[in-house]
Amino acid sequence: MGRIFAVTLEGKIYSCKHCGTHLASCEDIVSKSFQCKHGKAYLFSKAVNVTLGEKVERMMMTGIHVVVDIFCVRCGSVVGWKYEMAYEKNQKYKEGKSVLERFKISGPDGSHYCASQEAFPGGSDANDF
Structure with missing residues (x-):
């Protein structure tokens, strides 16, 4: 396997819980x-040091979207998903943005988030728009 060149972010950052690779900056949060x-997940305008999975249509709480899973470039852990396409007009703002699942990342202060005891069957999505 070749050498991995990872982007190093400045300031307050979110990183992979498993390996510490930088994934996103606090400045790029669109919604918490x-x-x-x-449990919780955050929408970011961009994520770095990730690779993309296959495009799939996925039923979310706000309807069907075309998404790709995103993986940490260093350890390969699934850390969230990226919206490729939204069918509903009021969901178009999500296109090109990435969601990082809070329990799979470390916060800017190095804290880890525990998974909620409540499961959210039926897909994942925002509840504020």
Whole structure:
């Protein structure tokens, strides 16, 4: 396997809980009120040091979206998903943005978030729009 070149972010950052690779900056948070199967998730305008999975249509709480899972470039852990396409006009703002699941990342202060005891069947999505 070749050498991995990871982007190093400055300031307050979110990183992979497993390996510490930088994933996103606090400055790029669009919303902190998303939900996933394991609890909270954050919507970011961009994420770095990730690779993309296959495009799939996925039923979310706000309808069907075309998404790709995103993986940490260093350890390969699934850390969230990226919205490729939204069918509903009021969901178009999500296109091109990435969701990081809070329990899979470390916060800017190094804290870890525990998965919620409440599961969210039926998909993941925002609950604030």
